[in-house]
Amino acid sequence: MNTLKLEVDADGIALVTIDLPGRPMNVLATELIADLGLMLDEVVARVDVRGVVICSGKSNGFIAGGDLKELVEAHDRGWTPQRGVECVWELSSLFRRLETCGKPVAAAMNGLALGGGLELALACHYRVLADDPKAVVGLPEVTIGLLPGAGGTQRLSRLIGIEKALPLILGGDHVKPAVAAKLGIVHALAPLADVVATARRWLLESPDPVQPWDKKGFRVPGGAGCLAPQASQSFMLGTAGVRGRYLDNYPAPKAILSAVFEGTQLPIDRGLAVEAKYFGRLLVDPVARNIMRTTFINRTAANKLVRRPAAVPKSAVRRLGILGAGTMGGGIAYCAASAGIDVVLLDATQENADRGKDYSRRILAKDLERGRTTADKMDALLARIHPVTRYEALDGCDLVIEAVFEDRAIKAGVTAKAEAVIAPDAIFASNTSTLMIGTLAEKSSRPANFIGMHFFSPVDKMPLVEVIVGKQTSDTALARALDLVGQLRKTPIVVNDGPAFYTTRVFCTYVDEGLQMLADGVEPALIENAARNAGMPIGPLAVLDETTQELRWKVILQAQADGLPVQFTHPAGREVLRALVEDHKRLGRRQGGGLYEYPAGAKKHLWPGIAAAFPAGADQPDVEDLKKRLLYVQALEAARCYEQGIVTEAADADLGSVLGVGYPTWTGGTLSFIDTVGIRPFVDECRRLAARWGARFEPSPWLVARAERGERFYPLPA
Template sequence: MINFELDAQGIATLSWDMPGRSQNVINGESCAALFAAIERAVSDPAVKGILMTSAKADFIAGGDLEWLQSADAAPELYARTTALHKALRHLETCGKPVAMALPGTTLGGGLEVALCGHYRVAADKPSARFGLPEVTLGLLPGGGGTQRLPRLIGVQNALPLLLEGKRLKAADALKLGILNAVVAAGTEVQAARDWLLAQTGPVQQPWDTKGYKIPGGAISSPAVQQLIMAANAMLRAKTYGNYPAPEHILSCVYEGLITDLDTGLKTEARYFVHAVLSPQAKNMIRSLFFGMNEANKLAARPAGVDKQRYSRVGILGAGMMGAGIAYVTAKAGITAVLLDTSLEAAERGKDYSRKLLEKQAARGQITPEKAAALLERIVPTTDYAALDGAEMVIEAVFEDRTIKADVTRKSEAVLAPDAIFASNTSTLPITGLAEASARPANFIGLHFFSPVDKMPLVEVIMGKGTSDATLARSLDYIAAVGMTPIVVNDARGFYTSRVFSTYVMEGLQMLKEGVRPALIENAGLQAGMPVGPLALTDEVSAELLVKIEKQTAADLGDAYRPRPGLEVAQRIVALGRIGKKAGQGFYEYPEGGKKSLWQGLAELFPPAAEQPDVDVLVQRLIAVQAVETVRCMEEGVLTTARDVDIGAILGWGFPPFRGGTIGHIHSTGIAAFIGQCEALAQQFGERFQPPALLKTMVEEGRTFYSR
């Protein structure tokens, strides 16, 4: 677990090497081993210096989240936290010099352990990262990070790392003073030994020395006070109070730094326990850590299918979506044949990647040689013969069945019999599109999100005829390009487009009811959504919403029922205000200026004399998405809560602190959510009526997640 070696020169080397794991983590077993190793090194008079390192490629990846979440009671969690604080404090105050040799990535609790060393030397590895990313999972550092880091590098330098969870390269960590040295990989242990052997007397941390002052100013100084106030205001404006962890971090820094370190550690422990036990942290850890890990490890991949290696992939359509797919494909080392109706259009699609690479090169993120090699792998063409040898073709042409059918047939005439044909459609049922295919078993939906180079999600849609082998091989492609898959079954709008649209349509319905536009938008932001429903409608275009409804009406015939909010979209489109791309929609988009709500909305949709409470609007905007999600599960479109929640968070920005649409129901409690929905249905309409699946789950005592 932690190997202990004492050499003839009195250097005790404590080397982390947790068995059965690729990375070291902090949990009950490793803490017990750490505490014992520290006590042995500190109490043994033969030990003159202590060197801590790792036998693995990285130092410590952070805390074991399963172990962390296993503590449901505050007293138990507080005891665990303070025990770690006590042991690390014992290490840094023992008087013996302590050096940390960091062979690679050192994050979270790993960096907190490293900060207890008097000297930190890291290997110069491009992949190594250093930071305290706990806030990204709704947590805060619990091993002293909120106290030692600002005392080491100053409050101004520490806050971005604590509040944003930034991960630094070794050179940047050195520049900030987190590291004392960066050396060639493989020499970090010797560098740490050399420092230890050079020490001739007792060693103290800066914050334990007489006359110590916090770099950049004490917490009580006017400059730092102003910084804390500004950070608090910006945090409130950004999160609307939905995320307690960053607020707790600010409190830890402020309250802890006006006292001594030992008192500050007790402050951190109390806030840490509160964060761990919060529903926000539980939701974020479940979806963003465990759920994401399962999805990225291809938990949905059917067994018994050999892994597909990709060397050539065709992309039909060189618009923004096709160009983005070509970029991520080429970035993965795969040749991307980018086909369009004209060579000029195909070249424009390649230019999309060229511009991205130019920006990366300007920031030093890619070398000219690597950029040139990536561009070389994108082959613009108009000739379907260029698809010969492709293991997969992804069509990203217009949402028109006739066009999609045409490119399907032309592609299959060239492709090998076992090649996969994938459609990037966002709404058209895959089973219907597969009718144009001579091999429907090889036909699948791969719904990417725009911009592809920034949006990590791919919604994989199984048509009725899609084979398990095609699913498995498609998931292999998604893993190859470094994206996260969710798997859904075929239906109109699938999952993400279908549920996402309920958010914008509910906002439009509110406008029809006389709710003031600014109140609608603020309700969306307070709910935790990235933007308000009216602004989002402008982004996707009200015209597109109307077209989709028109197509749905044509397909469903007498079964079609207009959705709430449709009339508002139709009226705004009739005025030519189709959205941001036209420079006018629910908002005005002045050239070079800031967008603002269109003043004409008050005349078009007169505000009611009495405005609703914002909390009711928030509840409506969230509940309408959650209810539609359950309907998708009831209909068999979705099969796992994991994919539901990952899709919601990554696909359209559903609030991570709620854990996803199913996560929201789970943390609310199914019975309580049913009660909310019944009240909303009575006041606002049938769309809020809780699906029978929820009532059945309550009757049977079932939940979506075990914890």
């Protein structure tokens, strides 16, 4: 058995230590499942074994869950729901054998036990959890489009009752030790060093090898079925709540409700079969594939800096310079100081520089109030941020990030001043979101060391950094920029230079389409609701207010002045934007209001003047058509970026759209959406949209040729 070790002591206690070789954490990989089966056969057969303790050989936790790489290809391999049931039934039946083997089994959890890890523990007769903040337990499968398929929905509901279990399963919550003990998920807490000894003590003193649900007369705590006191709250209101939150885009929450409702009214074995049935359906659904592939597998690879040039030695930024102490600069400073980096935060005046440091002070003050940090840690972090006005303070910085106004002349000025001070091998990065890196690098004395690092606002919350490679950017600059992103614990994508790069181009099509819908006479509330129903986190009109109409109009005018192709002057919705800025002086939230009003102490609402400025038509379109327009226009722009070599990896396109733009997670991202629809049907629908709404929806000959070949952005597994 390669994944675990079995030792039997003089008292007849078998210690099973799980330790997957070559893995940073234990996961329920196929090899481990097979070894657990062999282990169970052995301990049952051996007369000298009176009980079993299952523990982890990894210092960072018990078992993190299933092996997603083994699950993500189920849809692409053409599995049927029945094949999905068979996949999970091997594990579910193994856990059932474990809890009915006739010998008491205890789980000694030294750290996190999530998903299948907690399901294994729930199949044990006794559970001990380390009394450590990192030792969380939970069933987070809903976050990857699945449900707990190895007994989680059935055992947890029978253990603590449906009313307490269902919110944990639907939310995918991580439960801390004290709460897990209070709820009854675990029997005991123990110091980290004593978890195995505590489990062993139970086996020697008072073991019971029969689960509560296998005892005669067992009833689910709080009841099950329609007549249970909690049924209305858990299932009737729960169904409405799930639909309100997920808007029918995510099948997993409804499947969880059904599995719990149906399964808990049946004996445990039949309940497990019900659970497996719903798991099988979800596993072969493209939504689960999309979520697992993009938000876990591809994101994990990006976090490991998969795009980093391997030949460049690893580096670490010890001292970071930031030019501009506004919202972006202040946010970057906070993230860097949080990562232990010394920060020089430079602005034109000391007042502005100090205000940039105050950004961190405000965040930390809230954390201190909520018990998330201590005064000492707060003071230490703030001490790493040095607000200054003199460029000489940048001396010794390994990397400098420019985060000043989107103005080429201003950027050129600060670049020259910084490069006059920093070391010849220091990297200079621009946080621009619209200006081409190549044109900015023209004003640099060291273009090989010049790169784009596009952060997203608010920086302390947004996980993405878009790293933009100019024509003269060296591999060294790229590697060192990615190393910094890794230090900041953010997720990078790498794109090539071009007007508006990748994420801004995709984002702009979303906002443009919302504005064009206003021009087409669509009710503004219908536009916003259609966007939310599609899965976008915020409607296009509301998000424009946040980024400001004034800034967007300046970008369009600059694109015209630069002679960029017509698509970069945003013809869709441009007249609406011009009217907002020039005729109605509705410039955005920061300027007092735009398409929304922001009354003090009250909820924002649509600007009453919209009706007169942009009259709605008598006939309103179907919401499904609006959803298609908003999703297809972004996916089509992503395909254009891929065609033009702005983004070279489908994974980067998907991560950028989901983490940076807010493209719906259920799609897996813009290019995954095309694959999910099917490239041929996608092209056909684009042509229909183009005929009805304009040439911006017309697929390029390149995309049409891909469709004719049936060429996906993610090839099918061999």
